[in-house]
Amino acid sequence: MRDFSSAPPVLQIRALHSHYGPIQALHGIDIDVRQGQLVALVGANGAGKTTLLRAISGVQPVSGGAIAFGDVDITRASPDQRVRAGICQVPEGRQVFGPMSVEDNLRLGAYTRPKTELAGDLERVYALFPVLEEKRLLVAGMLSGGQQQMLAMARALMGHPKLLLLDEPSMGLAPLLIRDIFRIVEGLRDEGITIFLVEQNAHAALAIADVGYVIETGAIVLSGPGPELLGNEQVQSAYLGM
Numbered sequence: 081m082r083d084f085s086s087a088p089p090v091l092q093i094r095a096l097h098s099h100y101g102p103i104q105a106l107h108g109i110d111i112d113v114r115q116g117q118l119v120a121l122v123g124a125n126g127a128g129k130t131t132l133l134r135a136i137s138g139v140q141p142v143s144g145g146a147i148a149f150g151d152v153d154i155t156r157a158s159p160d161q162r163v164r165a166g167i168c169q170v171p172e173g174r175q176v177f178g179p180m181s182v183e184d185n186l187r188l189g190a191y192t193r194p195k196t197e198l199a200g201d202l203e204r205v206y207a208l209f210p211v212l213e214e215k216r217l218l219v220a221g222m223l224s225g226g227q228q229q230m231l232a233m234a235r236a237l238m239g240h241p242k243l244l245l246l247d248e249p250s251m252g253l254a255p256l257l258i259r260d261i262f263r264i265v266e267g268l269r270d271e272g273i274t275i276f277l278v279e280q281n282a283h284a285a286l287a288i289a290d291v292g293y294v295i296e297t298g299a300i301v302l303s304g305p306g307p308e309l310l311g312n313e314q315v316q317s318a319y320l321g322m
């Protein structure tokens with residue numbers, strides 16, 4: 081296992097609370113992501129995973145607590161300020177622009193970058209996702225579900241994020257494709273990209289996570305190295321059907 085104890089903090093979430101009107105969705109969440117880490121948050125449907133990601137991106141109001149990005153408090157920053165600071169989210173359900181070409185989708189992801197860097201950035205993501213280069217002139221809606229997931233990740237990488245947020249990348253994909261997608265996520269981590277991954281597929285996510293957190297009804301109930309959590313009896317009975 082890799083040692084991140086001296087890696088600088090990228091994301092520090094402290095005592096975070098969030099409500100939908102009178103309904104409390106997050107009850108005092110603490111999470112740390114360090115540079116170069118792949119951190120996974122797993123939990124059942126409705127546990128609060130998407131709410132937390134939306135709070136990190138700045139589209140979900142927080143009612144208490146704090147979020148720091150590097151050494152900057154971003155709790156009240158706008159979504160746009162967070163993107164420009166280097167936080168980039170790949171939304172659940174992918175949401176690529178179906179009628180636009182693969183390459184035009186990628187160009188959109190580079191909107192915060194200097195135009196002069198575009199060609200080099202495209203080359204870099206095509207090296208990571210060769211299938212997208214093959215299909216670069218096709219409209220995105222023609223891609224398979226797995227390829228659309230790759231396009232959504234590649235589009236986010238075009239912005240050179242300091243932190244990549246992935247919301248349920250395995251959602252709606254066949255098991256073989258899920259394996260491919262998690263291999264790619266692991267590969268991105270090996271490239272040095274810092275990743276916060278949210279997943280219902282606890283097995284696949286914890287197997288590759290440097291650190292895992294388990295969320296239940298808006299609160300973190302367990303955390304630790306991903307493979308260690310995979311071996312935890314409570315996790316096995318609640319999330320892995322064992």
Ligand SMILES: Nc1ncnc2c1ncn2[C@@H]1O[C@H](COP(=O)(O)OP(=O)(O)OP(=O)(O)O)[C@@H](O)[C@H]1O
Nearest residue numbers: 100103105123124125126127128129130131132280
């Ligand atoms: N727009 C909303 N209005 C009211 N309550 C909401 C809203 N969105 C989510 N909630 C509630 O907040 C809680 C957390 O939901 P959230 O979508 O964050 O969970 P999740 O873990 O991401 O689930 P999923 O895997 O289904 O996306 C749930 O109890 C949910 O019912």
